[in-house]
Amino acid sequence: MPKILPFLCACLLILAAHPAFASKASLVQVNKKENVYKLNQSVKCGEYMDLSGDADVIRDGNTYRMFCTGLDMDIMGGGISQSISNDGMAWKIVTAEKEGPGKYLVLRGRKDTWEQQLETAEITKLNNNYFLYYSGYPAVGWPTNPGQIGVATSKDGIHFMRPSDKPVLAPGADWYDSNGLYSPATLKEGNTLIMVYAGHNYKPNAVSPGGIYVLGATSSDGISWKKSEKPVLSPSENFSFTKNGVAEPDLIKGGDGYYYLFFTGNLGDDEKRLIGVARSKSPFGPYQIRKEPVLTGTKGLYDETGVLAPSTIIENGKLRMWYLTSDGDKHRTGYAEMPWPLKGWN
Numbered sequence: 001m002p003k004i005l006p007f008l009c010a011c012l013l014i015l016a017a018h019p020a021f022a023s024k025a026s027l028v029q030v031n032k033k034e035n036v037y038k039l040n041q042s043v044k045c046g047e048y049m050d051l052s053g054d055a056d057v058i059r060d061g062n063t064y065r066m067f068c069t070g071l072d073m074d075i076m077g078g079g080i081s082q083s084i085s086n087d088g089m090a091w092k093i094v095t096a097e098k099e100g101p102g103k104y105l106v107l108r109g110r111k112d113t114w115e116q117q118l119e120t121a122e123i124t125k126l127n128n129n130y131f132l133y134y135s136g137y138p139a140v141g142w143p144t145n146p147g148q149i150g151v152a153t154s155k156d157g158i159h160f161m162r163p164s165d166k167p168v169l170a171p172g173a174d175w176y177d178s179n180g181l182y183s184p185a186t187l188k189e190g191n192t193l194i195m196v197y198a199g200h201n202y203k204p205n206a207v208s209p210g211g212i213y214v215l216g217a218t219s220s221d222g223i224s225w226k227k228s229e230k231p232v233l234s235p236s237e238n239f240s241f242t243k244n245g246v247a248e249p250d251l252i253k254g255g256d257g258y259y260y261l262f263f264t265g266n267l268g269d270d271e272k273r274l275i276g277v278a279r280s281k282s283p284f285g286p287y288q289i290r291k292e293p294v295l296t297g298t299k300g301l302y303d304e305t306g307v308l309a310p311s312t313i314i315e316n317g318k319l320r321m322w323y324l325t326s327d328g329d330k331h332r333t334g335y336a337e338m339p340w341p342l343k344g345w346n
Helices: 004-014
Strands: 027-031 036-039 053-060 063-072 077-085 117-126 129-137 148-154 181-189 192-201 211-219 247-253 259-265 274-280 308-315 318-326 331-339
Touching (some): 063 117, 148 181, 259 308, 274 308
Antiparallel strands (some): 027 036, 053 063, 063 077, 129 148
């Protein structure tokens, strides 16, 4: 979902600041019933900690790699930054160029094209190459110009090149994504790469009454993609937090025969965003939605205004989650963890 333009309105107020932790970050329990812990401070993703988000994290050997939306000073718009970590909580930004506006950006937008603004990165490894997916749109983006999904590839995970100047997935006429594609997430399944993404459709058409959906696509090479014939997850009146749409998905295998789909809920104008989860025996559904959200904002913490856009990893009996939180002026990355497997599916 497009979030770059709102935070650019605030960037001049805090550009010069490079916030540092006021004290050592530590985990604090925020939900005793489900044993949920959060870092008491946001993590640094990108050059400007309060102007970054949409994090995607993978474990690459002994290193965690976080790709996120960062600020490109040259265009005063979105680019893609990377940070690395040994534990997933303390991060160091990656230098991509020696000097200049792109020093801390591993991928920058191309001026006067469909992808001048970049956001919502997704990183995966395929055949020892890194594939970096992202949403792109022109200088004037949503809702005038719909987001489209592009890709860049790399041998070292730092220096990326686009294999084409065209998007790999574009809006479809009379489809669930006719007004934009955002927030791609991928999962490798045998020789197939599966993608889920947020499809935006604001007016009734031949297939949709309008709304925000989680949609799917498949590829054998990471470049050419075929869209699924129906939504993976649709807005639903069965739960208060899904009635206005479902967005910003992440898809993982739970190790128990289920696929788990995490998503942003509470998409109403005056609602605090939260993160829900659903599970299915198939990556394309049908999905059973867990009746309780998996993560919400915590009063008194940096994320009390809401949580959204999850990136998840399961390891050592825990679900680890990095997520976006925003108060309109500041866009930050939070971290939470909880026991795995999740309960409450009855």
